[in-house]
Amino acid sequence: MTKRQAEPEKRPYDLGKRLEQMDESRAAILRAAKAQLAANGYRRLTMEGLAAESGVTRQTVHNLFGTKTGVLEAVFDLIALESGMERMREVVMLPPGEAQLARFVGVFCGFWAKNRMLLRRVHGIGAIDPEFGTVIEARNQRRRMAATRIVQRMGGDDAAQKAAMLAALTSFEFFDALVESGSEMEAEGMVLRLARSALSLSQE
Amino acid sequence: MTKRQAEPEKRPYDLGKRLEQMDESRAAILRAAKAQLAANGYRRLTMEGLAAESGVTRQTVHNLFGTKTGVLEAVFDLIALESGMERMREVVMLPPGEAQLARFVGVFCGFWAKNRMLLRRVHGIGAIDPEFGTVIEARNQRRRMAATRIVQRMGGDDAAQKAAMLAALTSFEFFDALVESGSEMEAEGMVLRLARSALSLSQE
DNA sequence: GATTTAAATTTACATGTTGTCAAATTAAAT
DNA sequence: ATTTAATTTGACAACATGTAAATTTAAATC
Secondary structure: OOOOOOOOOOOOOOOOHHHHHHHHHHHHHHHHHHHHHHHHOOOOOOHHHHHHHHOOOHHHHHHHHOOHHHHHHHHHHHHHHHOOOHHHHHHHHOOOOHHHHHHHHHHHHHHHHHOHHHHHHHHHHHHHOHHHHHHHHHHHHHHHHHHHHHHHHHOOOOHHHHHHHHHHHOOHHHHHHHHHHOOHHHHHHHHHHHHHHHHHOOOO | OOOOOOOOOOOOOOOOHHHHHHHHHHHHHHHHHHHHHHHHOOOOOOHHHHHHHHOOOHHHHHHHHOOHHHHHHHHHHHHHHHOOOHHHHHHHHOOOOHHHHHHHHHHHHHHHHHOHHHHHHHHHHHHHOHHHHHHHHHHHHHHHHHHHHHHHHHOOOOHHHHHHHHHHHOOHHHHHHHHHHOOHHHHHHHHHHHHHHHHHOOOO
């Protein structure tokens, strides 16, 4: 099979600056998506609206993200990236004790507080859509693993139950419920106190 | 203005058995909605699908519930009706103490456990749709009020914070997170233990 | 049993949103 | 100036919601 067909004999082409512009478009769209999600919820988030607010065409949104679910996944990835999960490494490696627990709680509560409305929507989408739910679940699983490690290194009985409680206490949903009841300032303190007693609690 | 226009002079008509059939249709549709919501999530819940599974026409679903949101609200009302909230009255009136707290936790956890997947969807819809969210919020508000009453009657310091914690600990989302981490059997026990320590905890 | 009544069905249509496609346009790279 | 690839433009199909009318069906009344 010799390549004697109509070979277009392309000239090399480096996207260069065009890639930057694409990234800017991507960023603008994701920014718009985050804002609209947090403000108006999921139902009123349309590809049309995203395109308009980010100064591109609806078609471009499709080109860059594929589908609406694609946009959501990108939003989710972005959140995860901004989530300061790198700090989780340090926290897990701290010596077990009060300080580590406080840092653990602090990392999560800080993040939950910073993106509360947006996270509420995203987690909500995970709750109503099994397909998207697996993505959220995977992330929750990681928090559970970290909680398990921390509890195990602290020693004591009922490690499994304690880990379950710590994971649930540091979940976004629990934080959100606390804020809804009390004030956002106090929420982290309450989580920490509950976590402390959860870990010192033994199966009586 | 004499009523000399074409008066149809209607004959009295008692719906009787037809009302029963309408109720059956309503019930069948709601049953289908609950099942499909729990199993497949919200995106794949269509009026067409509901009609098919409940043996009526899509148009009939619209006649009976108005809109899709109407169906959801009816599902929500039904859940609330089945929720055993009547038992909340008794619980709130019990003498303050361990037993009351246990009953309080038990009523909610029992309900959460019975409809977990369905509740996850419904609460999820509340989280992504501000309009529907107010309905959920109103119900959460009631749990918060009950929690506040219980905490206040128990006396002690920091009633507001304790109430917030109790409300959050008895939220559906916290229960769901616990079940996801551990086992459903143990979840209620964990909630109860955390609630106990939350209420005995003072602001140190 | 014939007639009346109202619900349910059938049929049709308007709207909004997603997703896809192909041709034309634009701007960067060569 | 030419080539390249992204963006835009315009069009379309698919699907779901919601609405409206005429018709059919079955229960209630006489």
